[in-house]
Amino acid sequence: MSVVDAVDRRRIRLVGLALVASIAIGTVVSVGLDVALERIFTVGFLTRSLEMATPIALAAVGGLYAEKSGVFNIGLEGFMIFGAFSAAATMYLLGGTSPTQGHVWIAIVTAMLVTLLLTVVFAVLLIRYKADQIVAGLAVWFLGLGFAPFTAAVIWGSRSSPGLASIDTIAFGQSPLVLLTVVVVLAAWVVLYRTRYGYWIQAAGENPEALDTAGVDVNRVRYAAVIFSGAMAGLGGAVLLAHAGNFVGTGETMVDGRGWIGIVAYLFGNYNPIGAAAAALLFGALDMLNVQFQTVGIDAPARLVNLLPYAAVIVVLSAWGKTRMPASVGEPYESEE
Numbered sequence: 001m002s003v004v005d006a007v008d009r010r011r012i013r014l015v016g017l018a019l020v021a022s023i024a025i026g027t028v029v030s031v032g033l034d035v036a037l038e039r040i041f042t043v044g045f046l047t048r049s050l051e052m053a054t055p056i057a058l059a060a061v062g063g064l065y066a067e068k069s070g071v072f073n074i075g076l077e078g079f080m081i082f083g084a085f086s087a088a089a090t091m092y093l094l095g096g097t098s099p100t101q102g103h104v105w106i107a108i109v110t111a112m113l114v115t116l117l118l119t120v121v122f123a124v125l126l127i128r129y130k131a132d133q134i135v136a137g138l139a140v141w142f143l144g145l146g147f148a149p150f151t152a153a154v155i156w157g158s159r160s161s162p163g164l165a166s167i168d169t170i171a172f173g174q175s176p177l178v179l180l181t182v183v184v185v186l187a188a189w190v191v192l193y194r195t196r197y198g199y200w201i202q203a204a205g206e207n208p209e210a211l212d213t214a215g216v217d218v219n220r221v222r223y224a225a226v227i228f229s230g231a232m233a234g235l236g237g238a239v240l241l242a243h244a245g246n247f248v249g250t251g252e253t254m255v256d257g258r259g260w261i262g263i264v265a266y267l268f269g270n271y272n273p274i275g276a277a278a279a280a281l282l283f284g285a286l287d288m289l290n291v292q293f294q295t296v297g298i299d300a301p302a303r304l305v306n307l308l309p310y311a312a313v314i315v316v317l318s319a320w321g322k323t324r325m326p327a328s329v330g331e332p333y334e335s336e337e
Contacts, residue, residue, distance in 0.1 A: 053284030059262030062232025074137030077259025081144030083237025115234025205326030
């Protein structure tokens with residue numbers, strides 16, 4: 001059996017486990033609380049779950065690319081914060097409190113470019129100057145937590161923005177950003193497992209010496225993967241903002257741990273973009289259960305419901321087995337030439 005076939009089988013198994021976990025939770029709720037399943041799993045619930053999953057999936061795809069190349073980007077949460085704030089600030093500067101849909105799209109692209117530039121600096125620190133990857137990633141998170149609310153207070157006089165604008169839905173009330181994410185996930189899978197460059201990324205994390213011997217610049221591959229990861233996290237933050245319609249800078253900001261869940265999602269998905277997206281959808285659906293319970297009149301403790309995504313991680317990973325990290329992740333590489 002080839003490596004690709006094995007990956008496909010793991011992906012199918014993961015999706016199946018995720019679906020079984022979702023159905024099991026829904027059945028328990030239905031039986032235990034005497035509520036019909038169709039009242040919980042509605043079309044609106046599915047739509048909102050997809051929107052909740054989209055930022056997580058984008059961050060997860062970026063993070064797994066970086067880690068596959070041998071670099072652990074623990075700063076995904078911070079880059080998502082920068083992305084969300086950059087999108088909100090751009091939208092406000094272009095259209096005030098009444099931005100158009102054109103302004104929303106420009107804000108998304110701008111946020112992605114801003115985080116891409118920030119990730120260039122981050123990548124140089126990690127790869128050229130061999131900064132500690134954990135410390136550097138945490139620094140990005142702390143900078144995002146401090147910079148975004150402070151700058152928001154300067155612009156709007158509050159750590160949160162006024163109401164701006166959210167992305168318009170298309171067919172069946174679905175966000176076009178969800179469809180964009182589907183395209184990104186499928187493209188990421190194809191590039192990683194069906195192209196020469198994808199094999200280079202995997203080799204950079206598994207056996208950089210062999211890749212170097214083959215004449216491929218290992219650090220150049222890692223630069224591209226890390227920069228891509230930051231851009232995807234920034235896009236995830238911008239998508240989160242575009243769905244919400246305003247920036248929230250209180251607490252841990254509106255990102256609220258989604259970057260960290262993105263890391264869990266790609267570990268859950270065994271470094272497979274499709275598996276990571278399936279995990280993100282599971283987390284998004286479980287996260288929406290709290291709102292759905294309130295909608296159908298189920299009196300369930302919010303804190304208990306919010307623990308469901310993490311409980312699902314423990315259950316499924318226990319059934320799934322251990323996730324194998326790339327052999328050279330976290331190790332700087334210097335060419336022998």
